[in-house]
Amino acid sequence: MPAGDQLIRYVQTADGDVAWSSIGTGPPLVMGGWWSSHLEQDWVFDDFRDFILRLARHRTVIRYDPPGIGMSSADRAPQGIEPHTRAVLAVMDDAKARTADLFAGAAGCPGAVARASHEPARVRSLVLYGGYVRGRDIASPTDREGMIELVRRYWGVTSRMLTDIFVPDTTAEEREIFAECQRRIASADRAAAALAAVYSLDASDDVGRVRAPTLVLHRSGDRAIPLPLGRELAARLHGAAFIELEGANHFPWHGDVDSVMQPVLRHLGVADDVARPPSEPPLIARLTPREREILTLVAEGLTDAQIASALFLSAHTVHRHVANARAKLDVPSRAAAAALVVRG
Missing domain, CATH: 1.10.10.10 (Winged helix-like DNA-binding domain superfamily/Winged helix DNA-binding domain)
Incomplete structure (x- = not known):
């Protein structure tokens, strides 16, 4: 399915079709996990495109929408970690990626950890950004249930509230555009199911068995996934490196992008990312x-x-x-x- 200058493909899983796309050259880097992911809509935003294209100078970046989210076909995001681990494996198989580095964000982190635990030979390394081990630790049971119900009943208001949490260091116009985008890509019921899925994920049984080299990054002011959860994730992963970043934006392509990009590229073995094309593009x-x-x-x-x-x-x-x-x-x-x- 063509979308702009990317080609979106689908792979069938037990939990519905999973949408994925790839761009760039080099060893595969599988990237995904954010609950508001949408392969086509994300590609419209300059900050996001610049982030992906910078990675794509060094890696074949394979992006996917988690089950039941974005362009993936399930009506509702399934609960529990197994659908997410199946999605990662299915996308790798469909992309002919025998092995890959995994770059997971937020809700993608438990699934990436579980995949690295279950099939260590296929995961070269992990980059975990703004993540956690157990979704139930993000908020109290009352707060989790209340937030899911707010999304379901008042999606117009809560989409703006979540935008203020996700990207606080942006302009009012940019936040309104992002809130509108969230509402456009997901109905209230689908967004509520996706949020419930975020809370349902639990990699406690897998986190101690991962031996792949791992980099954990977390912004200190992240209100969506609090910093202590990122610290716990790193502490429970054998030999993981942890970097606390300044800022409050939940997404790595907003704010100080270099503070994210440089350690990620070093972790992936890219020695120099300073060079730019010698001439200005048209x-x-x-x-x-x-x-x-x-x-x-x-x-x-x-x-x-x-x-x-x-x-x-x-x-x-x-x-x-x-x-x-x-x-x-x-x-x-x-x-x-x-x-x-x-x-x-």
């Missing part, structure tokens, strides 16, 4: 696939409202993409931006 190459798609429709004479209806976006999101594209292209009008895209 201006149009700075645009995301979504920005190019929207400007093509602008060139056809469609209004923001018409484009929003055609692409299942809000008019506000369309306007933001056009404004971002104009800034990147340094042109005075949307018509000029559209003309550049049409000319290529």
Whole structure:
């Protein structure tokens, strides 16, 4: 399934089809786990794309949406750790990755730990960011049940509240866009099931058996997964290195990206990530696939409202993409931006 400049594939598992994509060259790096993951929608955001493309200069980055999340087909995210370990293995098999490094974030960490425990010969190393051992330690039983019910009943409000927790160090406009994206990619029931799945994960039986080289990173101000849970995860993994990072953003592609990227690349054996391409790319190459798609429709004479209806976006999101594209292209009008895209 083409989506922009990536190809999204599906692999069948006992828990439904799991969506995955790959980009880059080199040894495989399997990456996933965030509960709000969506292969196509994530790719629209510049910060996310830049993060993945930087990794892809050195590795074949294989991303996947966890079962029941994003583009993976299950109606609801399944409970327990087994569906997540099956998903990782299925994606590796479908990608013909006999062995791989695993880069797991947040809720992906227990599944990655379990996979490394169950099949050590297939996992070269682990990078665990913002993770935990047991989901029930994230909050008290009352708070967990209350949050799941809030998501189910008041998804519009809680999507904004969760956005403030996930990406506090961003602008108000960026947070509103992210909240809107969460609502667009998941219904209230599907989001509530995904959150319940986050709380259900438990790698306690596996964490002590992992022998793969492991790097654990955690931001000190992370309100989604508190820092002590990251410390516990590192302490229970044999020989794991732990790095406490400054900042409060839950996602590694927001905030001080270099503080995340440099230790990750060193852990993966990349000696030098400083070099950049010798020449500037053409201006149009700075645009995301979504920005190019929207400007093509602008060139056809469609209004923001018409484009929003055609692409299942809000008019506000369309306007933001056009404004971002104009800034990147340094042109005075949307018509000029559209003309550049049409000319290529």
